[in-house]
Amino acid sequence: MSELFSQYNYVVVIILMMTGLYTVFASRNLIKKLAGLSVFQTSVFLLYITIGKVSGGQPPILIEDKGYGADKDGHALLDGPIQLAAGDGSYILPGPGTDVLYSNPLPHVLILTAIVVGVATLSIGLALTVRIREVYHTIEEDEIQNMDFVYNLEGTAD
Amino acid sequence: MSLFAAAAEPAFVVPTLLLDISFLALLVVVAFAIVRMRSLFGIVMLQGVYSLVSAAWFVSLDAVDVAFTEAAVGAGVSTVLMLSAMLLADRKSTPVPMSRQFGALAVVVLAGAAMLYAVGDMSAYGDVNSPANAYVGMDYIAKTAEDIKIPNVVTAVLASYRGYDTFGETVVIFSAGLGVLLLLGLNGNSGRWVARPNGQVINDRSAPSAGLAQDLRSDEQRAEAET
Structure with a gap:
């Protein structure tokens, strides 16, 4: 039971992913389909980012060492002992002797690329929707298929 | 992995846990509302809300770079794109009859069950020693200060290591x-081009729903479309 509870984030994210996928499959409206695709995509981002989370960690931006964990004004930057370097301006890295932990930067990099590519695919999909609407005067998928059948666009009867 | 032997942390920190659960609950509510909703305006706005709530959760998950990209691009730019496409197209979606949703539901439930079955093999949430968190990501953290000499590891990987x-x-x-x-x-030709499949014209009045399958445009319009 405790094992399942330690993985609750994956369970919820899978539910979110499947909700987005269901919107893509079940709706006949092209714009609603694209909104569902967007939800699906954002949920995949959530899956990747939760994998890279380190408990008790902090964002992967290296902290500069300014002398035993205190900044210029003497405020402590971190709780606990820091014995890595004595204020030589180097960055504090995780490891024995420090209690600083960074979350995994690799999923963040992958998802940054994926977000931008996702907007590119979304804009192409929306442009196609606008063109379909100009020609068919509808963006409902079943009406479009009906018109293709009526006008013999599938070319079966010639 | 030996890097972190001294820095083991308990798996759960209560304030973070509360934050995670509230964000997840919000996301589930918004996603279900998108499925139920029929007004396209509402759907587009809720999709922006979904992106924004995920961006907030990304901050809590230490992915600050991802959070501001998602807030700017996911919640901002894509919402604007979808709104403009919606203005050029329709405002309402027609309901889909229940009988036509069972196929989609079956596929989604099967795929979800398969993924839930695989969840047991994932490492615990926030595990510092999980395979995903142990190798190449940590190498980037260890070497960025020396190689690239900037503090932000994500920027270093994005612009330099994986340029x-x-x-x-x-x-x-x-x-x-x-x-x-x-x-x-x-x-500026957008909207004037008319498809003429098999010599027929598709438009509002010639649509099958209108019961008219012939070209009803004036001769001038037809001549313009021909050229």
């Missing part, structure tokens, strides 16, 4: 922009 990938991403964006321009037209 060619980012260049490829730029090519993707360029192609997408080119595709949109080709589809919508640069020279």
